[in-house]
Amino acid sequence: MRILIISADRTTVSGHPQNIGDAFLTDALSRALRHADNDVVIADFGSAVRVGSEETRMRVSGVKGLASLIRGVDAVVLGGGTLLQDDQPTRPFAGLPRLCLSAGLIARASGKRFVIFGVGVDPVRRRRMRLAIGATLRLARVWVRDSASQARAAALMPGTPGLSGDVSLFDYSPRGxxxxxxxxxxxxxxxxxxxxxxxxxxxxxxxxxxxxxxxxxxxxxxxxxxxxxxxxxxxxxxxxxxxxxxxxxxxxxxxxxxxxxxxxxxxxxxxxxxxxxxxxxxxxxxxxxxxxxxxxxxxxxxxxxxxxxRGRVDGAAVEAAVRDLTAAETRMLAFLGGSR
CATH class of the missing domain: 3.40.50 (Rossmann fold)
Structure with missing residues (x-):
């Protein structure tokens, strides 16, 4: 199955990620989907080709470019990071709400499976943005990052979304x-x-x-x-x-x-x-x-x-979260019709 990942990850003119966390989690999700025998491509709305990327990225410009990319895949995964938020509150309709809703509508019109996986949902106050995010959630099968995001998403959609954990946990490797x-x-x-x-x-x-x-x-x-x-x-x-x-x-x-x-x-x-x-x-x-x-x-x-x-780390909590994420991935892939 050919899967398109849409996230907040962007490449700057230097060829490096604009946000380290977004790049980290996007690559982790891409690797996990590839290891489940899928062909994966990441949409990059940035300014240059990513330096040293081990994952496949395709530069995208505008809604037409996004539509062309979506038509060439079997499924779209809106994945990782706090994608469901009002990130440009001074503009009437822009930023992440516009991107996410556009992706969902294009996927639906193109007959593609559309999944929201491992995302965070921030508090959203503006009615227009709440409507846009709610419409996006209704277009997708949804798993969110944490219980607070789950409650916020449930207030904007019918039913309660699944809980996955953060997709960066796919990068976990046990160390003795x-x-x-x-x-x-x-x-x-x-x-x-x-x-x-x-x-x-x-x-x-x-x-x-x-x-x-x-x-x-x-x-x-x-x-x-x-x-x-x-x-x-x-x-x-x-x-x-x-x-x-x-x-x-x-x-x-x-x-x-x-x-x-x-x-x-x-x-x-x-x-x-x-x-x-x-x-x-x-x-x-x-x-x-x-x-x-x-x-x-x-x-x-x-x-x-x-x-x-002095700081603290709870290895048992990390391992439990990794197990929960892996179980959610299995359910997502079953919905998409992919492997695992």
């Missing part, structure tokens, strides 16, 4: 205690959103350095409004942050060698728990709070509070 012990640890890794990065101070960096020996920063968003771009110049200098774009694999390897991850970026936390690295989540963001509850990591209200914490 000996493997983890052999990793040379490199200190604390910060993966902060723009707000938290902008508030980071030299004093906080120094406090973390005294505790962990070294402090590193990764920018999970690499677009025009990157997380790293919000760092104060003196803080960026102290962290040795140069602003170079990276692949998700490079970021994942950096996180895997850390002593602890302190993050307000959810998929940096996923990279941490998937490689057995303790995590401290900066609370106060809906999807971060949901992650912390599901995976039992430590939380802190501020970076200041996080400097006193």
């Amino acid at each position: 205690a000996d493997d983890r012990a052999s990793v040379v640890r490199t200190g604390v890794l910060l993966a902060l959103n723009r707000r938290e990065a902008g508030a980071l101070t030299l004093g906080q960096v120094e406090a973390l350095r005294q505790q962990w020996g070294a402090v590193h920063f990764v920018s999970m968003d690499q677009g025009d409004d990157s997380d790293g771009g919000s760092l104060a110049p003196e803080v960026a200098t102290a962290l040795g942050y140069a602003g170079r774009s990276q692949s998700w694999r490079t970021v994942s390897q950096t996180i895997a060698s850390a002593d602890v991850v302190i993050a307000s970026r959810m998929h940096a936390m996923y990279m941490g728990v998937l490689t057995g690295v303790p995590v401290v989540a900066i609370a106060g963001f809906a999807k971060v709070d949901a992650f912390a509850a599901d995976f039992h990591v430590e939380t802190a209200a501020t970076i200041e509070e996080a400097t006193a914490k």
Whole structure:
């Protein structure tokens, strides 16, 4: 079966992903579907060809380009990330709600199976956007990422969608205690959103350095409004942050060698728990709070509070979530008529 994945993953002019988390989860979903004996292509609405991608991507421009791509596949999977949200609240009808509804309508008109799998659903206040997201949900067979998303989706559609977990969990590979012990640890890794990065101070960096020996920063968003771009110049200098774009694999390897991850970026936390690295989540963001509850990591209200914490990882919770995701994938593939 030939399957098209539509996600929020985009390639910047440098050939790197705009958002590390979106690239990470999109590739994980693509690999899982390929391993189930499907031919998979990812729609990329970005500006260039992805550097070093191991998954098949096709650049798409506009609704006509999307329609042409959908007509050439057997099924469409709207997959991963917080796709069901009002991401451009100052515009009447744009962004992700428009993309998702367009994909669903084209798939329906073309006679293609349409699935929404592993997505997050944010609170949506504008009536027009709620109607658009509700219409998209009605066009699809739906599995969402977490229980909070499940409740929000259920309020916009008939019935209750399935629960899958986050598709980045497809990247899980069991590692023994000996493997983890052999990793040379490199200190604390910060993966902060723009707000938290902008508030980071030299004093906080120094406090973390005294505790962990070294402090590193990764920018999970690499677009025009990157997380790293919000760092104060003196803080960026102290962290040795140069602003170079990276692949998700490079970021994942950096996180895997850390002593602890302190993050307000959810998929940096996923990279941490998937490689057995303790995590401290900066609370106060809906999807971060949901992650912390599901995976039992430590939380802190501020970076200041996080400097006193050691982090936590619950391997049993990760393994249980991977089993749930695999079971949901089996049900999705049965619906699509694919393998497994």
